[in-house]
Amino acid sequence: MTQDQLIHRYDAVMMNAFGAPKRVFARGEGVHVWDADGRRYTDLLSGIAVLALGHANPAVTRAITDQLHQLGHVSNFFASEPQIRLAERLAALTGAAETRVFFANSGTEANEAAFKITRLTRRTRIIAMEGSFHGRTMGALALTSSEKYRAPFEPLPGDVTFVPFGDAPALAAAVDETVAAVILETVQGENGVVPVPAGFLAEARRITREAGALLWIDEVQTGMGRSGEYLAHRADGIVADLVTLAKGLGNGFPIGACLASGPAAGLITPGLHGTTFGGNPVAAAAGNAVLDQLEGGVLENARAVGAWLADAIRELGHPKIAEVRGRGLLLGVVLTEDIAPRVADAALEAGWIINAPRPGVLRVAPPLISTREDLEGFVAVLPGLLDAHG
Known part of the structure; x- marks a missing residue:
């Protein structure tokens, strides 16, 4: 045809x-x-x-096929070895002493999980960047600055303040003890591939730490090698509280991940969040195969x-x-x-x-x-x- x-x-x-x-x-x-x-x-x-x-990619295709022959889906009442192994490997990339992983099916779902974690800090304000893009679901859209994406669906979840990307004084002025988290990308892909200015990540880490707020890095587009690093922000010496991943992690097979470190790692408890397909054995097998290849x-x-x-x-x-x-x-x-x-x-x-x-x-x-x-x-x-x- x-x-x-x-x-x-x-x-x-x-x-x-x-x-x-x-x-x-x-x-x-x-x-x-x-x-x-x-x-x-x-x-x-x-x-x-x-x-x-x-x-x-032959290695990813083989991993997916082999896993489907063994075990395709079990729900999250149960676990699988590929899921556990992938979580261990991702946690090791954050540079934090303790990291816990929530698997999803996409970047926007990973960001939804992180958004819910920020609400469990008992604070509600989020500081996001002008020019940002974090997804199309209602929560992720609330963190996305583009008016053309936001306007048709307002009112969106509130208490989000946008500051100029890379403007450390503006960020410092916006962050106080009411702020749950600051979210930013290391490269704003949808804004025209705009890299974070030198020194801004370190300032964001300092500002959030002093205010008791979480630093949330969206690595959905830049992570898993796209920037030339597993995680772009780690190359700048930063340890974040929340990191979100997707895109390259599955090489086309749908998978996303929310990595929570330090005190944020313990905020999700049974019943507060969930997913039917997230972290299924086949997606985890794809993620492990990708990491294997990145090591080569x-x-x-x-x-x-x-x-x-x-x-x-x-x-x-x-x-x-x-x-x-x-x-x-x-x-x-x-x-x-x-x-x-x-x-x-x-x-x-x-x-x-x-x-x-x-x-x-x-x-x-x-x-x-x-x-x-x-x-x-x-x-x-x-x-x-x-x-x-x-």
């Missing part, structure tokens, strides 16, 4: 939450995907920073190839490129004109998958296994794409 026929079927039965799909994909392997008409594309978006190890040089590759790609795009010296920012293999190409959506569409036509999180920013987030050879073609065609859409 052709792509056009499949899109027609899609339009007839799917809710119009995303608009018409730009393509219908049929299969993938490594950094490439093929559409229903057999055309090949290089995936420089990784399903929005999800496919850390690329499409159809993938983080080093993400740092090296990410640095090369950022420099290669800068060295183009193109007048429509203002800067390249980001961390690891999560890069934002900042343009001098608001042409990013048209450039992303043109890139797709040319066989390269990227997106435009903001009108003047292209997001490039290829699989962490990508090589320079995989990406050189994109660097070569980018000037022509920009020139054609001025």
Whole structure:
């Protein structure tokens, strides 16, 4: 069946939450995907920073398949060894003496769990950042600053104050003994790939500690190697009270995690939160397989190839490129004109998958296994794409 026929079927039965799909994909392997008409594309978006190890990664596929043959689902009245092992491995990444894990199915669900933990401090105020994105459920949306996402669903859960991202004096002025937590991202992906300014995480840690508030780091997009580290904030020497993960943790299999450390680790008790599918054996097997692969040089590759790609795009010296920012293999190409959506569409036509999180920013987030050879073609065609859409 052709792509056009499949899109027609899609339009007839799917809710119009995303608009018409730009393509219908049929299969993938490594950094490439093929559409229903057999055309090949290089995936420089990784399903929005999800496919850390690329499409159809053999180790992850094998782990999922093997686990399904043994045990697929048991509910959370019971446990499984893969779940326990994954929790142990994630807890060890936080740098805290004690960390406990709650598994969910997505980033927004991980953030919902963390939000509920903050309410158990007996404080209710949350300080979030301007430009933030934390998910689409009502609680996570309340922490997301974008008006276009928030307005149709207001009133949202309240007592959330937004301060400028990276403004330590504004944060210090906003945080007092009524604040339960400060939530921030190490790189604001949906805001155009904006990295946290140097020193701001340390200031946030100091400010929250002095006020007795929790520091909550949303690593849904930046964690699990995307930044070139397991957890981007740990590379800055920070130990957080709450960390949320998803995306790359399952390499496409749905999984999220909320990590609570120190006093926050004991706030959830039986009956206060739950999930049917979170932490199921198959999702846990996928997460363990991802961690196994990350231990094999993938983080080093993400740092090296990410640095090369950022420099290669800068060295183009193109007048429509203002800067390249980001961390690891999560890069934002900042343009001098608001042409990013048209450039992303043109890139797709040319066989390269990227997106435009903001009108003047292209997001490039290829699989962490990508090589320079995989990406050189994109660097070569980018000037022509920009020139054609001025």
